[in-house]
Structures are given as C-alpha cells and as structure tokens.
Amino acid sequence: MFGTTDSPLMDLPQDDTRAPASRPVRFSAEKAATPSAQCSSCMLRHICMASNLDDSDVARLNNVVRNWRMVKQGQALYRAGDPFQSIYAVRSGSFKTVLSHQSGREYVSGFFLSGETIGLDGISTEAHACDAIALEDSAVCVIPFHLLEALCREVRSLQQQVHKMMSAEIVRETGQMMLLSNLTAEQRVAAFLLNISARLQRRGFSPTSFTLRMTREDIGSYLGMTLETASRTLSRFQQEGLIRVQGKQIDLLDLEALDMR
Amino acid sequence: MFGTTDSPLMDLPQDDTRAPASRPVRFSAEKAATPSAQCSSCMLRHICMASNLDDSDVARLNNVVRNWRMVKQGQALYRAGDPFQSIYAVRSGSFKTVLSHQSGREYVSGFFLSGETIGLDGISTEAHACDAIALEDSAVCVIPFHLLEALCREVRSLQQQVHKMMSAEIVRETGQMMLLSNLTAEQRVAAFLLNISARLQRRGFSPTSFTLRMTREDIGSYLGMTLETASRTLSRFQQEGLIRVQGKQIDLLDLEALDMR
C-alpha cells in the first residue's frame, strides 16, 4: 500500500490481460471456474467497484473479475497504445499513470491507490492513452471490459456504479485542472498532501504519517511544477512546522494550516 | 454555432429537465408521443451520441431524447449543486462549464460545441459539479439519464457509445492537464486555436476563420493564464503573421507554424 508496507497477500502472477476478445459474450462464462471468491471477502469491497452492490450481484461481478495480476515496482500494467481489453482495480500497492507528449516530455496524470480503478482512458479509442506504472510491487484485479459491459446490461446497480466511477474520474480531473491553473505551487503541494492523507485514511491508514511511493519528479510533474520546486516547497513547509519530511516519509503536523494554503 | 451564425432552427423553449424520476422505467415510455423525429434527421447525428447506431437504435434513442431546451446567452443550463437528472447534447450554439473554488475564483473547465455532451460530471454525486453557461443563444437536447441508462441495458451499441463518450471526456481532460502543466502560454494558446479549428472543421465550418464566442478572460481561465497573457499572446501571434485578430474574429494564417509552438 501507500503508507504501511503490507505483507504480500498473493502469489499467482498470472497475466491475463489478453482477454478472449473475439469470443462472443456468453453468460455461461459467468459460471466458469472461480478459483477464489475474491470480491465478497475483499477488504476493499466497500471502496471498490463492488460498493453499493448486494451480495448476489457481487457474486456475479466476481465471475467477471476472475483473475488478478502482479506488477513489480517500475513495471507497466499497460502502455500507451496497447489495445484496450480490461480495466483494473488496484488490489494492493499503487500506480501512476503517465502521458507522453510528442516533445518527449512526460506528464504524470494520476496516482492510484488500492480500490481505485485504472484504465478507463482506453475505452474511447480501444487503445490505452497512457502508461500505468507500478510505484511499488502491486497487484490488480483484471476486469475484462466487454464482460463488465455485458453484466452491466443485466445488473442495474452495477451499471450505475460503473457510470459513477467514470463520472468521478471526470470530476477528479476537473478539480486537478483547476488546481493546475489557479493555485500557487505551495497551494498545490498542500492540496496534494491533504488529498493523499484523506485517501489513506479511507483505507485505514494513518492520515498523518505515510510514505510517498513516488519521486519528487513524479510529484512535480503531477502538480505542474519542477521537481526542485516540489522539493523546496516541502522543505519550506517543514521549516514552518506544517510537516516533517524525511525523504519519502511524510508526517503532517498541522492539517489546518495546510488546508489554509 | 461557433463560427457562423445559423438561423434559429427551432422554437418550443420547453424546459423538461425535471424528468419523471420516480416513475418506473417502462419502455412503453419509448412509444410515447414524439413531436418530431429529431435524431434520425439531425445533421449532428454522426458526431453525437447517435453515431455508430443503426437506424432502429436511433429511433429508440429518439424516444429517450424527446425534448430540447433553449438557453439564452449568459444563462445557465444548470448550476453547480443542481440535482442531476439529465445530460445534454448541444444542438446549436456553445457552452462553457465553470467550476467555482472556495476562494471565490472561477475556473473554466471546458468549452462545448454542437454535438458535444454536457453534464457527465453530475452522474457521480447526483448533483452537478459545475455551472454550464451558454456562450451564445443555444439549444440542447435533454437526455434524462435514467432513461438513457435503461436503454443502454437493452441496446449494446448505445451502451458502448455512452462509455466511449465518458472515456473520451476523461482523455480530453488528461490532455488538458498535460497542457496546463507542461506547455508555455504560447503553446497553450496555439493548441487552443488549433483545437477549436479542428472541431469547427468537423462541423463543416471554416477551420481558418471563426468567431470566438468566449471572452479573453474565459480563454485565459481555461488555459491557466491571466486574460492579459492570453490577449498578449494573440497579439504576438498576429505580429508574427501566424493569425489575424480582430476582437473575437480570428483567422488562422499559418496552421503549420502554430502547430510548431
């Protein structure tokens, strides 16, 4: 995870990204062998796609989400241009999504924690628009999208959940654009720390003490500033007693003051 | 529209945003009175939600999209906080979406031309996240979202189209974030002009001569700069012979050079 290093919960590094795309969507497929009933017993169930589903629907979802995959730190879950077949729910660990510009520049467009969903960008063109890189050794649930779509045609609550997830991603990005265009470097870094803090808290981690898994360069890119400015801003916050910084280890000392920025 | 003023195609300023939310979704509703078969004869059909649908599916969609609404210049199609019921396809005219920050600052998060869809931000929280303001006298098709969802459960191609639209909005915003965080003011303005140009061309308007319906302040906000910087940049482009500016009237003289920025 992000804050605390958790013991590896799984093995089976099966790569099942290559979904049976040509195979027609039969719902007999739902009844296929299911190694372990993940969703129903998953700790992330309430913050994942399965939230707001009743037990029987979770069981059906579970038949769509049959496989998961491990991704080692620094490795790509997918790359820009890869044909789109599945979306992914982060089981453990964390990811960044990276968009490359023609100029060779790279832009970190998002960070994703456990329970969050990656890959929605690929739906529109049927090819992924960015790279998804693991920030630490991570695992994802593989959700073949055509199966999910098929199930959404049958399960209304799931359909609504998927629509809400996509909409939430749109809203998140709108907020990020506002941040990039309106806030100072200080305000952006403060907002970033508070955002991470809130998301970790939601997952049961300390909201005030955590390890950033990404580099200063990643943070800077995500926040629209250079790595030096990101570093300097963190240092300044430390000098002012708002936070404590020790490399990637961060302690938030004054949440109120951070929010004031 | 954006470039050319088109004659008002319609009357009937019926406001039907208040959809029959409590009424159970019966598809008999699809057969209800349909004043005019809009979608099937709509010039925007191929760039709208109806693209990639066959005739019979367009007819069914048409029963969901039964009403449209006029919005006068400067008026709001919806406001942040309004309960979410419908999404809207721009029939004629154009809109901006505006996000307000706690600090009182406003941020223009997007511009929308005919055939484009507004309101997807409201799905996640069931309340709109921003204001949608008409940049000129405009008209929109009202698409009650619960009806659209119901139809998507029956018509696979429509379901896919809706998912692609949402994903495209995610990708668009990702690109905008990259623009905001990586490009100089000059590059942003150039990218903006080329983007508008391409979208107008797609709609059959001149890609090199058009009227911007938004103010310099809107442009600046959208591009993460002050209105003065936006204005100055346009002036500089004119001095360099890349464009011709006369207030809101823009002529692109050297598309290649603009693209080089």
Next chain:
DNA sequence: CGTGCAATTGAGAAGTTTCAAAAAGCGTGG
C-alpha cells in the same frame, strides 16, 4: 562500501502576473 539515482539547496534567468491606463466594442435608451 562504493556506485548511481534521488533529493536538496543556491543563484541568476525567464516567464507570467499584477496593477494601471487607455482604447475599442456593445447594447440600451433617448
């Protein structure tokens, strides 16, 4: 216990914003 990547820090340069003033455009009402 090096070696190399990541992070910090400094100082000057550059781009953008801010404040200010004037010009231009637009709609309204006489």
Next chain:
DNA sequence: CCACGCTTTTTGAAACTTCTCAATTGCACG
C-alpha cells in the same frame, strides 16, 4: 440613429513566482 455607459480588450512596466542550471548531499541497492 446616435450618444452614453459599461464591459471587453489591448498595451505597458514593475514585481513576483517559478524555472533553469549547477553543485552537493543523502540514500538504497548490489
């Protein structure tokens, strides 16, 4: 139809934030 008032746009100059380049330090991994 023109005059008036208001908004929008343009342009200038100084101030400020952020970037760039550069050097140093710290940390992790082999």
